[in-house]
Amino acid sequence: MTETSKGPAIVWFREDLRLEDNPALAAAAECPGGIIALYVLDEETEGLRSLGGASRWWLHHSLNALCGALRDKGVRLVLRRGKVTETVLDAAREAGAAQVHWNRRYSPGEIESDKAAKQALKDAGIETVSHPGNLLIEPWQIETGNGDPYKVFTPFWKAARQKGWRTDLIPAPKSLTCAAGDMDSEELEDWDLLPGAPEPDWAKEFGDIWQPGESGARERLKSFLDGGIDGYANLRDRPDRENTSRLSPHLRFGEITPHTIASAVSQARDAGDVSERDADKFLSEVGWREFSYNLLYNFPKLPQENLQSKFDGFPWKDDADGLKAWRKGMTGYPIVDAGMRELWRLGTMHNRVRMIVASFLIKDLMIHWREGEAWFWDTLVDADHANNAASWQWVAGSGADAAPFFRIFNPILQGEKHDPKGDYVRMFVPELAGLPDKYIHKPWEAPGDVLDKAGITLGQTYPQRIVDHAKARDRALSAFKSLGKGD
Numbered sequence: 418m419t420e421t422s423k424g425p426a427i428v429w430f431r432e433d434l435r436l437e438d439n440p441a442l443a444a445a446a447e448c449p450g451g452i453i454a455l456y457v458l459d460e461e462t463e464g465l466r467s468l469g470g471a472s473r474w475w476l477h478h479s480l481n482a483l484c485g486a487l488r489d490k491g492v493r494l495v496l497r498r499g500k501v502t503e504t505v506l507d508a509a510r511e512a513g514a515a516q517v518h519w520n521r522r523y524s525p526g527e528i529e530s531d532k533a534a535k536q537a538l539k540d541a542g543i544e545t546v547s548h549p550g551n552l553l554i555e556p557w558q559i560e561t562g563n564g565d566p567y568k569v570f571t572p573f574w575k576a577a578r579q580k581g582w583r584t585d586l587i588p589a590p591k592s593l594t595c596a597a598g599d600m601d602s603e604e605l606e607d608w609d610l611l612p613g614a615p616e617p618d619w620a621k622e623f624g625d626i627w628q629p630g631e632s633g634a635r636e637r638l639k640s641f642l643d644g645g646i647d648g649y650a651n652l653r654d655r656p657d658r659e660n661t662s663r664l665s666p667h668l669r670f671g672e673i674t675p676h677t678i679a680s681a682v683s684q685a686r687d688a689g690d691v692s693e694r695d696a697d698k699f700l701s702e703v704g705w706r707e708f709s710y711n712l713l714y715n716f717p718k719l720p721q722e723n724l725q726s727k728f729d730g731f732p733w734k735d736d737a738d739g740l741k742a743w744r745k746g747m748t749g750y751p752i753v754d755a756g757m758r759e760l761w762r763l764g765t766m767h768n769r770v771r772m773i774v775a776s777f778l779i780k781d782l783m784i785h786w787r788e789g790e791a792w793f794w795d796t797l798v799d800a801d802h803a804n805n806a807a808s809w810q811w812v813a814g815s816g817a818d819a820a821p822f823f824r825i826f827n828p829i830l831q832g833e834k835h836d837p838k839g840d841y842v843r844m845f846v847p848e849l850a851g852l853p854d855k856y857i858h859k860p861w862e863a864p865g866d867v868l869d870k871a872g873i874t875l876g877q878t879y880p881q882r883i884v885d886h887a888k889a890r891d892r893a894l895s896a897f898k899s900l901g902k903g904d
């Protein structure tokens with residue numbers, strides 16, 4: 418044993434802000450020299466994507482919750498800001514640490530930065546141990562019979578289920594020994610992660626529906642299994658109902674693992690509390706997250722470049738007014754506007770509506786999917802390296818196992834089908850609340866007296882449509898036909 422190997426272990430928290438089922442923490446907790454819990458905010462390293470505003474809000478509250486949970490175990494969370502490699506190395510040297518443990522991350526910038534940290538620590542004689550913590554199956558563990566990455570979801574998920582994953586959940590350590598001594602820590606409040614003056618507090622309603630942190634994640638899973646999951650397979654497409662889990666930001670920040678979720682759902686299914694169909698459908702959605710990470714790992718340019726290169730020649734429009742109307746929820750299409758306003762108010766949007774608004778941006782407005790991806794990155798509390806990019810490319814038709822470009826969502830029919838009484842629209846576009854159901858998804862068809870009675874003047878109290886969907890659809894299809902074959 419070398420001198421340094423007697424020192425404490427650092428557990429470097431990143432996208433795993435939890436105590437339960439945390440392999441890195443469990444391993445560090447075994448260290449006889451005690452542990453140092455460290456979180457580093459890196460807004461400087463090139464290649465690491467800075468968090469968007471809504472994610473920063475989440476991170477603030479999630480770190481606060483983690484601080485509290487660690488404090489209950491007698492451990493102080495050391496907060497530092499700076500380039501990760503240097504900051505972790507400094508902290509490790511300062512503490513005389515023997516080891517640094519972390520759970521892996523999978524976006525290209527994070528992989529590069531972790532490699533650099535590993536090398537720097539190794540050069541300093543400090544052992545590093547990375548753990549598989551946030552995915553059911555590591556991306557390099559699943560490939561087709563030819564050794565290629567999967568590009569189609571169904572065979573991918575079949576192979577994943579056949580392979581199986583860890584089902585023994587790791588309990589939170591019973592006790593921990595803090596070795597941080599008098600190590601300096603910055604104050605979370607000083608990180609300015611929350612919106613503050615002179616900015617308006619755009620996150621003021623987030624707390625109404627979200628409880629960031631591990632206990633919030635557990636409660637969310639419990640309440641979902643206590644009823645929300647009933648009918649999931651049929652009702653998950655209905656934004657006017659609460660039939661999805663809303664676990665995505667908790668997964669994004671690693672406050673709960675997919676293993677915990679999969680085990681709880683399987684147990685509920687085996688006990689007969691959840692139907693086979695609902696359980697399988699729900700788990701397959703968790704599988705889409707695995708698939709997206711698999712794609713990102715194998716195609717690291719996924720957030721920037723079309724997976725199908727033929728889309729490189731697509732004649733995207735530079736339409737600042739259209740983009741502004743879309744972002745603000747002022748397109749004149751109620752289901753699109755409801756979704757974009759839900760996003761702004763609550764930092765989330767129902768999955769079906771994400772598909773509708775994305776299709777509208779890409780196909781009706783012919784604005785590059787990257788603009789949409791960037792806006793979602795900034796405004797979603799669950800903004801995710803893999804899920805966001807893969808989903809935008811899915812809607813664009815440029816991705817893997819994607820919806821074909823020519824399948825263009827009709828925002829009126831989609832609204833009528835998935836929000837049949839217009840409850841969702843009325844919740845987020847209150848100026849249309851007085852319209853009869855018949856016109857709620859197409860106010861421009863309402864007769865003058867109906868609009869008058871509802872207190873609506875199109876173009877004043879609610880926008881006129883910024884494009885005519887039928888014409889926009891034709892325009893998009895001819896642009897698509899102009900593309901070459903490509904791959």
Ligand SMILES: Cc1cc2nc3c(=O)[nH]c(=O)nc-3n(C[C@H](O)[C@H](O)[C@H](O)COP(=O)(O)OP(=O)(O)OC[C@H]3O[C@@H](n4cnc5c(N)ncnc54)[C@H](O)[C@@H]3O)c2cc1C
Pocket residue numbers: 653661662663664665666668669699702703704705706707709766767768769771772775793797799800801802804805806808809812
């Ligand atoms: C344009 C677009 C952008 C998206 N951006 C993101 C994003 O940044 N972050 C994100 O987590 N999801 C994203 N999604 C996927 C999906 O909309 C959300 O995961 C889902 O709405 C989250 O709600 P939920 O937790 O209630 O989902 P549930 O229906 O309860 O599903 C359970 C979990 O499965 C995963 N999941 C569900 N659907 C998908 C999907 N289509 N692809 C990948 N994983 C899925 C999520 O982790 C989710 O929490 C995007 C979808 C679209 C169409």
